[in-house]
Amino acid sequence: AFAAQPRPFFTDPAAFMVLGRGLLDGQIPYVDLWDQKPLGGYLLGALAWLLDPGDPTVSMQAISVVAIAVTATASGWLVAIVQNRRWPGLVTAGVAAAALSEPRIGYGGGMTELFGIVGLAVCAAALGSMLTGRSSLAWPTLVGVGFAWAISCSLLTIAAVPALALLWLAAPRTAPRGAAASPGRRAWLSARLVDRRLVAALAAAAI
Secondary structure, X not given: OHHHOOOXXXXXXXXXXXXXXXXXXXXXXXXXXXXXXXXXXXXXXXXXXXXXXXXXXXXXXXXXXXXXXXXXXXHHHHHHHHHOOHHHHHXXXXXXXXXXXXXXXXXXXXXXXXXXXXXXXXXXXXXXHHHOOOOOOHXXXXXXXXXXXHHHHOHHHHHHHHHHHHHHHHOOXXXXXXXXXXXXXXXXXXXXXXXXXXXXXXXXXXX
């Protein structure tokens, strides 16, 4: 399947592999090596070399396939949560995988957006789980990790912040034991900001 993809790669993955080789050789990002993109691409390039020192183009394509699979799975999970049915989620996952696998869209894999959208899909799926009332801190932690990965691959993903914020504000909040529900916008906003889930998401993103 990888051999069917057009090679050599487009600009992004080619740059990632050059940068990744430099990282493995001990060069310093943004000092000895420079690209106008965040660090995620550098790390993916290094991973491609580690997986296949002989031909990192093949391993970069494999990483792209994994990214497509994760994006499709997260998209399907989100739709399944919203629809409360499995088949719309599976259809969405299939459509997402087919679209992202199209060589004319991804130039054979390895594009910045292909990796950035993985984080956004995971982030949105975790927020969808919170919308259903799941209270585990694992979900907001996944929100933070997903968004951090997205922004580390593509700064353009910051455009999704308003939509993600609306999803976050829509998630139900469990009031602390013994606390009475306080009406009013100020109390509502305070309850949203003083929330251990927000702390978990921010901490995970920062780490």
